[in-house]
Amino acid sequence: MDAQExxxxxGLLKDRKHDLEQQNQMSAEARDTVALDQQSVGRLSRMDAMQGQAMAQAQERQRSKELMRIEQALTRM
Structure with missing residues (x-):
């Protein structure tokens, strides 16, 4: 690869890194602890919220892994 490539x-890696960091910031609320107050939230709603939280946490882990790979690639460059 030449210097231009x-x-x-x-630049592409830095753009992707920026996008991933923004997604992490936007999904922070979805990863928060689910309140277990049975007075304000029904059981099914709470289970749905917990599933959403687990999915958001899994996505955050994937983004973190990708960010780490991007950082390593930029270091090698």
């Missing part, structure tokens, strides 16, 4: 790929 390295710069182009580096």
């Amino acid at each position: 390295i710069e182009r790929f580096g």
Whole structure:
């Protein structure tokens, strides 16, 4: 790869990194602890919220892994 290609790929990686960081910030609320107050939330709603929380946490883990790979690639470049 020549310097121009390295710069182009580096820019693409930095853009992707920025997008992932923004997604992490936007999904922070979805990963918060689910309240177990039975007076305000029914059992099914609470289970649905817990499932949503688990999915958001799994997505965050995937984004973190991808961010780590991006950082490693940028370091190698």
